[in-house]
Amino acid sequence: MEALPLRAGGGMEEIIDRYQNTVYGLALARTGSRADADDVFQEVFLAYYQSGKSFRDEEHRKAWLLRTTINQARRVTSSSWRQRTVPLLEREDALVQFREPEENRVWEALQDLTEDYRLPIYLFYFQELSTQEIAKALAIRPGAVRMRLTRGREQLREKLKGAYFDE
C-alpha cells in the first residue's frame, strides 16, 4: 500500500480514493439514503482537509475518518431542517438499490436492524474491521461490540433464514 502523507491536507485525491467507499458505505448504513451519504462523504473529507491534523499512522487516520463519519451522519439525520422538510420514507432516494435481488434483501435486512446492531454488523462484515477497531469507532467497549455482533447476527439470520451466512 502506497504511503500517504500523515498530515491532513496533503495527497487528498489519493486519500479520498482509498477511503471513499469506507466513508460512504458507513454513511449509507447509518443514514439509509444515498443523498445523505453523499453529503456526509463531502463533509467528512472537507473536515479532514481543514483539520490540519497529523496522524500517527494509517490506523489512526482510518479511525478518525470513521468516527467523523458517524458524527456527521448523526448530525445530518438529526438536523431539524431535515426532519422538518422531508420525511425519510417519502424521499425518492430513500431506498438504496443494488444490482442483484439478493443484495437488496441483505441490505433491507440490515436496515431493519436497530442502529446499535446495524453499525457493528456493517463494520465487521462489510469493512472487515476488528472488534477493537469497531469499539474505537463507535466509542463503546469491545465486549459490547461482540455482544451486539452476536445479537445482530442472530436477528439477520432470522430475517434472511440463514441463506447468506457461511460462518
Next chain:
Amino acid sequence: MNKELLDSMNKQMSPSPEARAALTEKLTQPVKKRPVPWIKYGAIAACAALVIGVFPFYQAMKGLDNINGQEILWTHRAGMPLHSYVTVEGLTGYATEDAAVSDKGGGGRENYSTSVIDRDTYAGDILDRPQAPNTGGLPGGAYVGDVPVQEGAEDYQKLLDHFNGALPDWYGGAYLNDAGWLVVQLVESEDPGDKSLELQVLDWTDGGHVTFSSCKYSLAQLKELMDRLNALPDSDPVCRDVMAGWGVDEEANRIELTLTDVNDHILSVLAELDPDDDAIYVQVGQRAVADVGSREPAVIGEDPAVHHVMPGGVTVPEDGDLIAEEPVYDGAHYDLEDLPEKLPEEMRPAATVDSVSERDVSTSSYNPDAK
C-alpha cells in the same frame, strides 16, 4: 456471511460522481475561516452581565434581617458608610462601645463625656464678670425659679423675640450654664475676629448675663435634621422599630438619638443624614423605666438616658414615668414660663372611658315591647 455477496455490495457503495466532483471543487477553494460564533459569545456576555448585575442585589439580600418575626429587606448597600454609636447599658451605667464606625467622623471609641463639642467659650470682657454661684441641685445646676436661671431665661426670651420665629444661620442655640448665664452658640465663621454678632446679641439682650460659644451647626440645620428624623419612622419600618427617642441638645449642638437596637440599615441611613458623623449622637440601649431614684451613674456628670435639655441645662424634674414616655422633644421650643405644672403622663387624657351608668335607660335598657 457470503463474502462474494458483500464484496459486490461494497463496490456498489461508492459516492456519486456528482458528489465526488463537488468535493473536489470545494477542496480547490481556499479554506474558509470558521464564522465567529457571535451568538455564542453574545450569550456568554449576557450571562456575565447578568451575574455582575445580580451580585449587588445578592449582597443586599444578604442583609435580610429578622425584625419582629418579619423578614425585612434592607436597603443598605454594601460599602456604604455607617454612623457611629455608643452602647448604653441601662441607666446605672454604660460602657462605651463603637462597634460600627463610619468612614469619616466617629473614629473609634467614643466616650460620652468627651464627645461633647469643645465649647470654646469666649465673651471678651464679659468673661471677666463675676459668675453667679451655683445654687441648684438639679442637672444644669439650677432650680426652676432660681434667680440666675430667671435672668438668663429673660435674656433668652429677648433673643427669641428678635428672631421673630426665623432662626438665623449663625444661631446654634442657647443654654444656661451652671452660673445661670445665657450661653449663645454662634456658628463658626470664617472670621473669628468679627465680633459684630456678639455685639448685636448683647444689644438685643440689653447687655444681660450673656456669654458666647462657638459651634458647628446652626439650630436651623439641626431642626431641619430633626424634621427628617421625625419623618423617618413613617417612611421606614426598620428604622421605626428601633428608634426610641430623639431631640436637639443645644448645649452639645447636636441631636441625641436613642435606639433600642442597632442594625446596619439605620446606621447607613443616619450616615446619609449626618455625613460628618457629629450632628447626631446615637445611643443604643433599652430605656430603663423604674428604680430611677436608686441609680448611680457610672460616668459622673452625664446621664445615660436621653436628656430633654432646655436652655440652661434645666431638665424637667426627673421622673421615671417621664423617661418611660420618650416624648419627641425639641428643646429649643421650651420656654421657662411655659413649663408644665403637671408631668406629661398626668396631663394625658384618660385612657379609659367611664362605662354607661346602669341607670342610663337611653340605650342598654331599651325594650321595644314596652310601650
